[in-house]
Amino acid sequence: MNHESPATTTPAVDPPPAPATRLVDLGPGDAERIMALEHLVWFEVAPGVSTEEALAELDFERTRGAELVTPTPRVGASAGTPAPLAGMYASWAMAVTAPGPHGSLVRLPMNGLTWVGVHPDQRRRGVLRQMMTAHLHTAHDEGEAVAGLQAAEVGIYGRFGYGAASLDVTLTLGRGASLDAGAALASAADQVTTHIVPAGTPEAMKVIQRAHLRAAEHTLGAVTRTDAMAAVWFRDFPVARGSKEPMQVLFATRGEDVCGYALFRRSPKWEHGVPGGEVTVREMGATDTAALLALARRVVDFDLTGTVTLDGRGIDDPLLWWAGGPRSAGLRAGDSLWVRLVDVDKAMTARGYSTAVDLVLDVLDPVCPWNQRRWRLTAGADGVGRCLPTDDAPDVRLPVAALGAAYLGSRPIAGQAAAGTVTELRPGAAAELSRAMRADVEPVAAIGF
Ligand SMILES: CC(=O)SCCNC(=O)CCNC(=O)[C@H](O)C(C)(C)COP(=O)(O)OP(=O)(O)OC[C@H]1O[C@@H](n2cnc3c(N)ncnc32)[C@H](O)[C@@H]1OP(=O)(O)O
Numbered sequence: 001m002n003h004e005s006p007a008t009t010t011p012a013v014d015p016p017p018a019p020a021t022r023l024v025d026l027g028p029g030d031a032e033r034i035m036a037l038e039h040l041v042w043f044e045v046a047p048g049v050s051t052e053e054a055l056a057e058l059d060f061e062r063t064r065g066a067e068l069v070t071p072t073p074r075v076g077a078s079a080g081t082p083a084p085l086a087g088m089y090a091s092w093a094m095a096v097t098a099p100g101p102h103g104s105l106v107r108l109p110m111n112g113l114t115w116v117g118v119h120p121d122q123r124r125r126g127v128l129r130q131m132m133t134a135h136l137h138t139a140h141d142e143g144e145a146v147a148g149l150q151a152a153e154v155g156i157y158g159r160f161g162y163g164a165a166s167l168d169v170t171l172t173l174g175r176g177a178s179l180d181a182g183a184a185l186a187s188a189a190d191q192v193t194t195h196i197v198p199a200g201t202p203e204a205m206k207v208i209q210r211a212h213l214r215a216a217e218h219t220l221g222a223v224t225r226t227d228a229m230a231a232v233w234f235r236d237f238p239v240a241r242g243s244k245e246p247m248q249v250l251f252a253t254r255g256e257d258v259c260g261y262a263l264f265r266r267s268p269k270w271e272h273g274v275p276g277g278e279v280t281v282r283e284m285g286a287t288d289t290a291a292l293l294a295l296a297r298r299v300v301d302f303d304l305t306g307t308v309t310l311d312g313r314g315i316d317d318p319l320l321w322w323a324g325g326p327r328s329a330g331l332r333a334g335d336s337l338w339v340r341l342v343d344v345d346k347a348m349t350a351r352g353y354s355t356a357v358d359l360v361l362d363v364l365d366p367v368c369p370w371n372q373r374r375w376r377l378t379a380g381a382d383g384v385g386r387c388l389p390t391d392d393a394p395d396v397r398l399p400v401a402a403l404g405a406a407y408l409g410s411r412p413i414a415g416q417a418a419a420g421t422v423t424e425l426r427p428g429a430a431a432e433l434s435r436a437m438r439a440d441v442e443p444v445a446a447i448g449f
Contacts, residue, residue: 098350200234397425
């Protein structure tokens with residue numbers, strides 16, 4: 001039997017033309033169609049949360065939608081419903097802790113992209129590409145040199161020049177897990193006091209933000225919320241929460257000084273009369289490792305619990321090794337912050353370097369063509385960098401996403417060259433760039449945003 005397809009004379013069918021969508025600024029008056037799109041894209045509704053409450057976290061100075069220029073009739077849609085949005089995106093003016101010169105840290109502004117969604121009827125027709133192009137061009141116009149996001153699916157954002165720059169590590173420990181941090185750190189942790197308050201009050205949210213910003217100054221890779229985000233981020237919605245415990249915050253203090261915080265919730269569990277409640281720590285930050293140890297000791301030791309899951313940790317997190325390493329701590333890891341250099345020269349000048357370096361980078365960036373050229377990156381013995389346009393012969397050719405991936409001091413360029421993403425044009429150049437960009441420690445995971 002011949003399984004070959006018969007020769008066909010049918011001409012190839014062109015894909016349908018991209019829909020004509022235009023980008024518009026969205027404001028509170030668009031609340032109804034924003035929520036309609038959100039529910040369709042994420043198929044999730046928070047009960048008991050009003051539209052106004054749900055949208056309070058958006059910055060309407062930075063929220064945009066895509067709408068069809070000529071909406072088509074939709075059989076079965078209720079009369080009077082506004083034409084649905086084809087897509088939307090929003091961003092916040094956040095900040096990230098990047099490597100400074102020689103192991104120091106530097107806090108940099110970061111455009112944090114969020115709320116990206118395309119209507120299921122309009123997907124795979126270029127709406128996201130249109131939105132991402134506009135988003136990055138606006139960031140460039142506004143002078144936002146570094147952008148970041150957390151990806152819903154890993155295949156989406158590399159094509160737009162974002163590189164996965166940090167890992168999100170989840171650790172699972174048993175109740176009473178021993179944390180072996182050594183005598184000096186243990187006695188420093190003894191000097192730290194901890195106490196619990198409900199997280200969802202305006203008073204608590206203020207102190208959480210203070211502790212969050214302070215911890216970020218000391219933590220490579222930390223991403224911080226704006227004050228406006230912080231004022232609404234941990235609100236407690238009793239109906240949406242249902243029978244779950246309200247979010248709690250454990251503060252670590254030394255006298256008047258708040259030196260750490262851990263946001264957690266417990267859920268009760270009983271089997272044959274034996275308590276085995278589960279603790280989930282959503283976010284934990286500290287200005288120093290003694291404060292971190294004091295917080296960790298508390299969360300592994302709540303009565304009536306059996307396990308504690310800590311989200312948002314880093315791959316060389318002290319907690320991981322205090323607990324005995326990956327096998328004791330049930331380590332699971334995924335990608336966390338994706339970094340995009342909107343302006344290669346400004347971004348590469350803003351961070352610091354671990355070694356002196358002098359290299360010409362041939363950067364490929366079809367989405368942001370102002371980056372696509374040769375740049376000379378130099379840093380002296382002081383680790384302070386400069387990145388300027390040049391026409392000199394290149395040492396390394398690389399997509400802009402490779403620089404984003406290496407930006408927080410992880411994902412070495414030499415490793416990316418070995419993987420085939422980066423092309424070394426002069427022997428040794430990839431290793432030189434690796435060493436200069438590498439940090440002493442791994443970046444922590446970003447907060448969820
Ligand atoms: C930062 C954040 O907010 S992350 C949240 C992202 N949102 C979601 O995941 C919600 C559910 N998904 C969606 O809303 C949409 O499917 C989106 C936003 C992911 C994609 O929107 P679309 O308009 O379909 O994307 P668009 O048609 O512009 O595709 C652009 C390119 O990305 C690719 N692409 C789009 N989505 C995906 C995906 N999930 N995985 C892999 N590739 C993808 C397309 O194939 C296309 O590739 P090409 O450049 O080779 O042609």
